[in-house]
Amino acid sequence: MKLLMVLAAGVVAGFINTLAGGGSLLTMPLLIFLGLPSVVANGTNRVALMVQNIVAVTNFKKKGYFDIKFSLMLGIPAIIGSIVGAKIAIKLPDEVFNKILGVIMIIVVIFIIWQPQKRIASMKKELTKKHKALASIVFFFVGIYGGLVQAGTGFIVIISLTLITGFSLVKINSLKVFVIAMYMVSALLVFIVNGKVDWLLGLTLAVGNGLGGYIGSNFAVKKGDKYIRIVLFVAVLLMAGKLLGIYK
Template sequence: MVSGLEEVTLATIALVLVAGLAAGWVDAVVGGGGLIQLPALLLVPGISPVQALATNKMGSVFGTTTSAVTFYRRAHPDLRTALPMAGVALAGSMGGAVVAASLPSSVFKPIIVAALVAVAIFTATKPTVGELTKLRHSGRRHYATAAGIGLVIGFYDGMIGPGTGSFLIIAMVALLGYNFLAASAKAKIVNMATNIGALAFFLPHGSVLWGLGLVLGLANMVGGYIGARMAVTQGSRFIRVVFLMVVGALIIKLGHDVWVENFGG
């Protein structure tokens, strides 16, 4: 038995392990692992949506921390940008989690789908964007833009979540001028902070299923380590291709949710 639930079978735990491994890999490369992980958690018998969200965040903390450390050791991202951005994002994520407790995510999903479509078109039609780092700003303007990205996307992660890593990467590529590899390395540090911020809200409420979360966290760590190493080895072009695939999957998933919520299937 996994803590907090009854009658959790070995098959269910195996499903969570596989989903966590795949989600950790996707999150490490471009973000969006929640597309795999959260639906798998919702299949666990007796789990509530809030427990699934909270346990998903717990597992993701392990994965993003592992990939962040791996990226730091192998790609050496600029911490002068990443750490302040992560601090602001953590605060934004906690605020978003508070709003999530009282406001349905369906209110925002059509806007998110439109934003993802715009991101996909931008990335697909500008093949050279993100190949090389060409910073758009310097000094205070650079750090202020990075902090703004962290605050907005951190708030989004705490409130809704899917695609946070992808939004972070494209924002750093388009607005700050980093290549995909540098943006992905920094996104892992920021995403780790947003996961911690949301978890800080969920933990006092007792929503986290610890046994399931630890199993998920272990799988996330393995997937995150493999994904981060592959991203560093393969470089920006590989990340760009995976990025477009994940954004496409996000558009289909959230678009389907919007359709079902508004037209009933």
């Protein structure tokens, strides 16, 4: 029953990530509610995310969206940051991590509804050396956040790259999945070395994420996006309330 629940959550998360983003806001709390310590849930969730992003990178490459030079420029500082963040996450007590995750879920759900990345997507900028240097610094801190929590990182990456580069959302998404795939490996290794991964649940979640992503890519985005945002909004608020101890 637990495996079926995780598989189903993976399908929903993969579907949400394809249409809107924020699928980890469902899978992370679910793994915690199923009895995994918060730090193990954090590590386990990354197995599925790594697989999902590797698949996404492959798809973007096939479609001609593959800026390896700029991706590495962003990915290397993100890898360093992710190791720092993952080491912090390993040491955090479950109660503290749950509170942090609950607050982050509330903040991210605001981004889900507000969608600032779409409001600023029309900005056009020339990518100068200063912009590249700024992006590298920003992605070091993105890596720290991703290594620590990961949930909602996609929104942070999209908004940061939109403000700094002015790239199209398609190109930004191709950079996002590549960078996340890069630092996910280093962060995941920290959790693996410390024995904080449930491989059975992680691989089950990965299968679900892959299936959900496939379904989502074949779904009518305009119709699906609005529906998914409503479901995600309600679900995240309920789970955040539980993590914050607002109700039992």
